[in-house]
Amino acid sequence: MRAAAVPDRPPVSRGSGSREARARESGGRVTTEPLTTPAALAERLPVTDAVAETVLGAREAVCRVLAGTDDRLLVVVGPCSIHDVDAALAYARLLRRLADEVADDLLVVMRVYLEKPRSALGWPGLLTDPSLDGAFAVGAGLRVAREMMVAIAGLGLPIACEWLSPVTPAYLGDLVSWGAVGARTVESQVHRQLASGLPMPVGMKNGTSGSVQAAVDAIRAAAVPHAYLGVADDGTPSVLRTSGNPHCHVVLRGGPGGPNYSEEDVRDALARLRAAGLPERVVIDASHGNSGKCHERQRAVVAEMAERIAAGEEGVRGLLLESFLVPGRQDVVAGRPLVFGQSVTDACLGWDTTAGLLRSLAEAVRRRRQTQPPASATSPVASEPRQHA
Structure with missing residues (x-):
């Protein structure tokens, strides 16, 4: 029996003149690697009732602090970026005890940053390169990161995270109580759209140029609904429709022109927010440009802010x-053991100094209460996810 006839068609060439070859020669190439879906990872590493209470309760508390109806001070503190899970958990246990000690005066949230934005090149963070060896085992990074975050939130300690990849919140957003959009991405339309659907308050940092207006514009953009391309929890490419996030705020982090945490700088930021019809509240980043990228100078920033x-x-x-x-800080050098609990990215304060600074901020809040009436106990909240349609 003869095979059925097939219509004539030109052969597909794989030689140097083929479309595939020409595409390879004219730019970069992409290979694909399957990942588990956000839903599957969440099922494997679920949020318990206790963890959910920590996450949602802290989101609500952050909203009250930002609104001024809770007179405590928000303090987001932790490593520049996490590279060692054991060291991060050891830090979290210390911070949890200190957070309890100052809970009447400070709302302490641990900085658990997993993606490291870069101006040029460098280690991209635990999520992308968990072994610090350039293997880029992203699937393992997602699993390790979520497992660690579940453990930290399980201690009763809220988590803060900077959002770099727009897909990451689908995997980890249910564990985060405060989010940030960094100086390198605050002018990105993608990140403004992302923030508009995140289920937590989001700090918008001033741009790398020092522009505070870029952060104000980002807050305006994130406050309204958007629709954009993304990934649903089951991994399906989807249109994500957001409601707008009313809990975004400016983070002053300094810039090429120097620090921007002075009284004059704060007044300028508040005036820009007022002119835009936005709530007048800012958060001060004691590191980065405000410390001249010298970790020890954070102490001077905190001391001045405590007095004010x-x-x-x-x-x-x-x-x-x-x-x-x-x-x-330390460099990652093949064959050389790392110092336990020391940053491999930006230099950080040590634990003893950190504890002293947080206690000084708590004392500042107590002194402020002596001259100001107590805040109201009510405020709007951000609790349930709004990202997906």
């Missing part, structure tokens, strides 16, 4: 600090 808060300065609702178990 004690004197009743309005508008500043929180601070960010970079801190780890061991002060300073």
